[in-house]
Structures are given as C-alpha cells and as structure tokens.
Amino acid sequence: MPRKPRGFTLTEVLVTVALLGLFTGLAIVSLGPLNGRYRRRQAAELVAAGAARARLFARDSGRCFHLDVYQDDTPVIAGAPGNRLRLSRRPTADCENPTPLAQLQPVEWIPMPSLTTVRVEPGVEAVWRPNGRLHTEDMTKTPAKLRVTSGGEELSVLLAVNGPVCVRDEPSSEVCP
Numbered sequence: 270m271p272r273k274p275r276g277f278t279l280t281e282v283l284v285t286v287a288l289l290g291l292f293t294g295l296a297i298v299s300l301g302p303l304n305g306r307y308r309r310r311q312a313a314e315l316v317a318a319g320a321a322r323a324r325l326f327a328r329d330s331g332r333c334f335h336l337d338v339y340q341d342d343t344p345v346i347a348g349a350p351g352n353r354l355r356l357s358r359r360p361t362a363d364c365e366n367p368t369p370l371a372q373l374q375p376v377e378w379i380p381m382p383s384l385t386t387v388r389v390e391p392g393v394e395a396v397w398r399p400n401g402r403l404h405t406e407d408m409t410k411t412p413a414k415l416r417v418t419s420g421g422e423e424l425s426v427l428l429a430v431n432g433p434v435c436v437r438d439e440p441s442s443e444v445c446p
Contacts, residue, residue: 305384305420312385313417313424313436316354319379320395320415320426320434323356326376327397333364335373336395338387338415344370347393350386350418354379364398385419395428403428 277285323334335358337344338351345351357373381387389395393413397403403413413428425437 308382308385309419312381316426317434320428324397324401328401331399333359334397347389348391350388352381387417390414
C-alpha cells in the first residue's frame, strides 16, 4: 500500500515564514509615519487638556494658574522646546505682581509622549486669571500658541483669550473654530 503524505515539507514551511516576515516588515515600514502623527496628535491633545484644566482650576479656586514648559526638571525659556508641562498655581490670589517660579505650587505634571516636544511661542504666557481668561489679553484677541513637534512636523495648540482651547494642523491659523 502506498503511503499518504501528511503535513507540509520543510521547504513549504520556510517559504511561508519568509513571506510572513516580508509582509510584516513592509507593514511596519509603511505605518511608521502614522505612528509619528499619532504621537504628535496625542501630545497636542494632552497640552490642550492641561490648558483647559488650568482654566477650570483658576475659575474654581480663585487663583492664577500657570502652564510652564520644562525639559526634565528644568524650566525652559519661551521658545525653547521641552518634554514636560507643569501646571501650578500662585500661593496667593494676587495675579498682578510677578511671582518667582520657585514660589509657584505645583498641581500637576504633564509628560509628553516619547520623541515629542512642546514649546510656548516667545512673548506668550500661559497664565489664567481667576475669571478663566488668559492673563495677557491684548486688544486684538490673538490667541496664545503652544507648538507640539514630533518628527519635524508640528501642531499648534491655540489658547484663545476668551476661553476656548483648540488644536490646529495649519501653523498659520489664528482662530479656534
């Protein structure tokens, strides 16, 4: 009686494993840009949520709240990138006099996803008054901007003086919808 073949040959198994490896490699390479875009969007949403919380905390507590950019545990100047945000409040209800950074009481740390940085535009302060409005309101009502960068591309987080916080893909956009 002739014997019936069972299973697969070694060649068939090796070809199948090689093809699966090739397809997996192609999928990883093609999804790489999507991963950077997702990381950038996630960081921008974290910044926007932190800004919205700062506004709500300021209104609820009657104190000024600050959103400052840090590189690890060191504060950075406006325009310089950092990898963390610190949400802090002033020790007193006085919002008009300058307060040293060391006297601010930390409320929350917001870390950015890996390979992502955030920076505040020069000349902008992310400080909310007890009424929920930005501290440095100007007559043109231009929103304060934070930039989230990952992989050479960036998103803008706009902090409008009247309260809304939005994430914009176009860096030239100055208006929250």
